Amino acid sequence: MLPGRGLMGLQMKGGSRDTPLPDYGIDAPDAVRRFLTMGTLAIVVGFAAPSLVAMLPPQYAQTLLGTARSLGWMGYAFVATACVMLWGSRVGKLRLRDKVLATLPWRGDEQVLDVGCGHGLMLIGAAQRLTSGRAVGIDIWRAQDQARNSPQATLRNARLESVAGRIEVRSADARRLPFDAASFDVVLSSWTLHNIAERDGRRRAIEEIMRVLRPGGRVVLIDIRHGAEYAALLRELGCAQVRVGAPSFLFVTPTRVVSAQKPA
């Protein structure tokens, strides 16, 4: 865990939990809740099984005991999965964000776009590297993709990170970006594009990203699925230096970083 950060987004200050830290949200909250609930139930059944089975006729007892024990082990696996997902949202994502942003050659005057910014993870990380530049985040604020998702939550984080003056948030869909062509030096998107279920929709989003990117600009897409598809599309749209990073396992399913540069 990052120094001073708790899972609930509070900072320990002089022993008291009174200074709020930015909260970058919990991804896929319904899935986390399901894994925790099902896991806990399965563990309880696994534990309670010997006493329950003692009440049954012996011919059923042995089979049922075996099944209940397997269920108990499955429960531990579910709870562990939920914990990895929570760790990914609270800690792992921040580490990967910092690592990825550190690879870009920042001048400080860039115009940056974060597509599907959610609570502002990439948006704010980029804004921290800007001096005269500006970072814009767009999102459709779906609560099923990130818990308590809203522009207000993002702006609050920006204030807490002291970058509110360098960012802007807008409601927009990745497939129809409300910006002129060649408006941005850097376009970032993290854990967002896989939420567009149809391949055509993801293609439109990447075409839009390429449209709003300036010649010579850089694009970085971080996602748990479709890395090869994004890379192929970027190449097809004329990008140079398309790279697909090695997988990292923040959310159990592998996350890949796809980066590229638009020809100057």
Ligand SMILES: C[S@@+](CC[C@H](N)C(=O)[O-])C[C@H]1O[C@@H](n2cnc3c(N)ncnc32)[C@H](O)[C@@H]1O
């Ligand atoms: C898992 S969250 C990731 C948020 C943020 N990028 C991060 O890394 O913490 C996915 C985000 O994508 C947004 N999203 C999903 N489909 C979108 C679309 N078609 N256009 C714009 N945003 C979208 C969701 O509202 C959500 O905020």
